[in-house]
Amino acid sequence: MGSAPRPSEDALIARFFAPLAADGGLGLKDDAACLTPKPxxxxxxxxxALVETVHFLPGDPAGSVGRKALGVNVSDLAAKGADPAGFLLSLALPSDxxxxxxxxxxxxLGEAARDFGCPxxxxxxxxxxxxxxxxxxALGEVPKGHMVRRAGAKAGDVLCVxxxxxxxxxxxxxxxxxDWARHLSPDGRAFLADRYLHPRPRHVLAKALRAHAHxxxxxxxxxxGDLAKMMRVSGVSAIVDLDKIPLSVPAxxxxxxxxxxxDRIVTGGDDYEILCAVPEKAVDILRREADSCGVSLSAIGRVVPEHDSPVFRAGSRERRYDVGSFSHF
Amino acid sequence: MGSAPRPSEDALIARFFAPLAADGGLGLKDDAACLTPKPxxxxxxxxxALVETVHFLPGDPAGSVGRKALGVNVSDLAAKGADPAGFLLSLALPSDxxxxxxxxxxxxLGEAARDFGCPxxxxxxxxxxxxxxxxxxALGEVPKGHMVRRAGAKAGDVLCVxxxxxxxxxxxxxxxxxDWARHLSPDGRAFLADRYLHPRPRHVLAKALRAHAHxxxxxxxxxxGDLAKMMRVSGVSAIVDLDKIPLSVPAxxxxxxxxxxxDRIVTGGDDYEILCAVPEKAVDILRREADSCGVSLSAIGRVVPEHDSPVFRAGSRERRYDVGSFSHF
Structure with missing residues (x-):
């Protein structure tokens, strides 16, 4: 663009974002949006929030950044059993x-909004x-009182991802x-790179989660780290079988x-998969419902009535990841 | 702080923000909040969004920045006739x-949340x-179908601020x-400085606006600029009496x-007052209702069936402000 004149904020919105707007967005021509909640x-x-160099990298394709910005939020909705209803975007653009x-x-962003049903x-x-x-x-909807909480895990529940x-x-x-990259096929490398760029929120699983997950x-x-958070807030702990953690072929x-x-796999971020605690009797049906949505579900361990940090087992070896979670500060 | 260890994001949230959370915020310990909409x-x-140096200045008191961040959003809700219901905050903190x-x-921020009834x-x-x-x-609520639109102004309406x-x-x-500052009293200067730092959203007027404003x-x-936007989207124009624009004593x-x-007064930003188009027969009652909420309301002009940009009159002189509105780009 160099020093070419810049469109006004209104022109920019009309050109790039108004085509993405839902009815309730009023063509992005009002001060606010209007959403009629489902009774x-x-x-x-x-x-x-996403910050360049922290949550995505300067060379990442712009379309991927747009997709990720919505995807990471829809992923949170999915984990709560909520069906996406819409989103608002706040964008601070550098001068270049x-x-x-x-x-x-x-x-x-628009493609993601259509894919996720979240205008x-x-x-x-x-x-x-x-x-x-x-x-x-992002806003989502659940039948009244049916949000899936983080704090609901109970001793005896099966942990699934x-x-x-x-x-x-x-x-x-x-x-x-x-150096390990050379042990991967080109397709394998491309698969992993894509998984960083393009989170796949599991919103299709929302209904099954609210039906079956504690x-x-x-x-x-x-x-x-995320498992430790869920266990802590639920007042329980967990034993995870490292061998059961589902890995892709390239991984x-x-x-x-x-x-x-x-270790990197267990502690690294950006999975945007769902971790849930499910009563044993509901695991099979949840897995079948997930399968029917095209999402695989793996049992990786069990909730136990302790207060220590979760234990990860492999054969007779055990370990804990005490600083397993990414902290922004 | 220097190089002292920083609290984790969770610790920071627990310490500074959890005390501000509404019930639906679940103590900020879940992935998402839950709001039960009023039937x-x-x-x-x-x-x-607010960016330091663009929307507030590095020396501005931190408490004022917090208050402004919520105030500018509640101001938008107020103009739509919406009663505040709550807000979400996304905060990108520099390393220092x-x-x-x-x-x-x-x-x-917490004080503002209490003052505005917006947790x-x-x-x-x-x-x-x-x-x-x-x-x-920010989220607000209006009785179904009663959002006050920007696009509803009709020829003949009285324009009020x-x-x-x-x-x-x-x-x-x-x-x-x-140089003009020396013509002001110290109190006058303090008043104007405060008006920049601390927007006063007119949320107490929400109910009266949805009852009376087009x-x-x-x-x-x-x-x-904002008047021009409202007239354009309503398909009308306006004639404003410059003498009727309400000014404070220091102004x-x-x-x-x-x-x-x-000119600066008419085109400068950050007023966070409400501009509304009101049918003539409703002006008196709206003004009385505003008075009873402690908010003054002034009629400044009239909506006319034209398509040009609004005219500002003073005696026999007329002018238009064609580039009156602040543009971010």
């Missing part, structure tokens, strides 16, 4: 933004002082061209080459 | 944050790359120690010393 439902609200970047960002309701666009920073607030764990962390590490959260800051290849990568 | 009501949603700053910020529901705290950046998403116009813009200008918006980017003193400041 008999609670609203579930979550907000997640280009129309090309913004068009690709909006396209990725744009409103937003704000401002000038950043520093890196590109964006924040999404969706999908596979650790791919995104390995995908991020791949960018540093580690507790759930999305795994975003590492399985070990298995990486661990075969470098066994210590298993 | 028969629509939800009104708005989000506004101090506990002192954050404690004062949270105190100002904290959830949020996200991340590391900024650059200036402190924060984004608030709450409070006084231009104080915040002059308050900001005062920081550059302009259209409303909050004046945040300058009266001239009058400033204009007396420097008559050209009137």
């Amino acid at each position: 008999g439902h609670d609203l579930i609200l979550t907000t997640d 933004w280009t129309e090309e970047w913004l068009a690709a960002f909006a396209a990725g 744009l309701l409103g937003g704000d666009t401002v000038k950043a002082k520093g890196a590109l920073t964006l924040s999404v607030t 969706t999908g596979t764990i650790g791919d995104a962390a390995l995908g991020l590490d791949l960018r540093k061209e580690p 507790a759930a959260m999305d795994v975003s800051d590492g399985l070990a 298995k290849d990486a661990v075969k080459a470098r066994p210590d990568l298993l | 028969g009501h629509d939800l009104i949603l708005t989000t506004d 944050w101090t506990e002192e700053w954050l404690a004062a910020f949270a105190a100002g 904290l529901l959830g949020g996200d705290t991340v590391k900024a790359k650059g200036a402190l950046t924060l984004s608030v998403t 709450t409070g006084t116009i231009g104080d915040a813009a002059l308050g900001l200008d005062l920081r550059k120690e302009p 259209a409303a918006m909050d004046v945040s980017d300058g009266l001239a 009058k003193d400033a204009v007396k010393a420097r008559p050209d400041l009137l």
